[in-house]
Amino acid sequence: MAVTVRIPTPLQRLTEGKEVVEGPAGTMINLVKELDAKYPGLAERISEEDKIRRFVNVYLNNEDIRFLNGAETEVKDGDEVSIVPAIAGGVGC
Amino acid sequence: MPNAHDIILSRNQIDSIVAHAVSGLPNEVCGILAGRGNRVFDVIPIKNADPSPVGYFMDTSQQIRAIRMMRKKGLNQVGIYHSHTESDALPSAKDVELAFHPGPAYVILSLAGLHPELKAFEINKGLVKERFIVIDRNLKATEGVDDV
Ligand SMILES: [Zn+2]
Numbered sequence: 001m002a003v004t005v006r007i008p009t010p011l012q013r014l015t016e017g018k019e020v021v022e023g024p025a026g027t028m029i030n031l032v033k034e035l036d037a038k039y040p041g042l043a044e045r046i047s048e049e050d051k052i053r054r055f056v057n058v059y060l061n062n063e064d065i066r067f068l069n070g071a072e073t074e075v076k077d078g079d080e081v082s083i084v085p086a087i088a089g090g091v092g093c
Numbered sequence: 094m095p096n097a098h099d100i101i102l103s104r105n106q107i108d109s110i111v112a113h114a115v116s117g118l119p120n121e122v123c124g125i126l127a128g129r130g131n132r133v134f135d136v137i138p139i140k141n142a143d144p145s146p147v148g149y150f151m152d153t154s155q156q157i158r159a160i161r162m163m164r165k166k167g168l169n170q171v172g173i174y175h176s177h178t179e180s181d182a183l184p185s186a187k188d189v190e191l192a193f194h195p196g197p198a199y200v201i202l203s204l205a206g207l208h209p210e211l212k213a214f215e216i217n218k219g220l221v222k223e224r225f226i227v228i229d230r231n232l233k234a235t236e237g238v239d240d241v
Contacts, residue, residue: 008194009169009170009194009196010193010194010195010196055191055193057153057156057157059153059157064153064154082157082160084153084156084157084160085193085194086150086151086153086191086193087123087125087139087150087151087156087173087191087193087194088143088148088149088150088151088191089148089149089175089184089185089187089188089191089192090121090145090147090148090149090185090187090188091147091148091180091185091187
């Protein structure tokens with residue numbers, strides 16, 4: 001068993017086209033780093049200085065990790081993590 | 094014949110985007126266009142989590158619900174739409190900056206003029222290209238979709 005991670009379409013070019021990848025249990029930021037070792041470039045797109053980027057949402061099962069423990073949230077075997085880039089826009093820059 | 098870069102919508106779907114945008118005034122509204130290839134099957138309104146006349150931010154939990162529904166039905170994100178209430182149907186600098194999805198068409202509906210104006214764009218790494226919107230008179234809103 002491992003942690004299942006769902007990769008959004010824009011990042012699948014970094015995961016050899018895979019929509020679902022697996023990683024080890026531990027903290028979320030550690031999971032991101034482990035995945036980056038296998039799929040270089042992934043961590044940079046998801047996180048910045050060990051924090052999840054502002055326009056990237058990370059869900060653990062059905063919870064936004066911002067409402068859990070952020071990048072330090074513990075992830076267990078069998079959990080499903082979804083990486084979801086925000087969809088946003090506007091006039092004010 | 095529509096080409097691969099066009100986005101194909103039915104009249105009803107366009108009507109429902111316009112109705113959604115009008116119902117959200119004075120704020121912008123947003124949503125996902127689910128379908129296959131470049132053909133839209135479902136218009137999915139998503140709550141604007143940061144309601145404002147000059148911006149939108151899709152509610153993440155509704156966005157995730159839509160992604161799961163699409164996965165179940167075997168549909169893709171063919172387009173992403175949002176409305177402009179005071180400006181033309183052209184992507185703003187921030188729209189371009191925050192466009193992380195190179196695949197789907199960015200569809201913008203402007204309510205700023207005398208008539209609603211609908212345009213579609215491909216936005217990839219800061220490059221904006223307009224895409225044609227093709228109206229399919231035979232396309233029913235849920236054609237080809239098996240409800241799960
Ligand atoms: Zn906009």
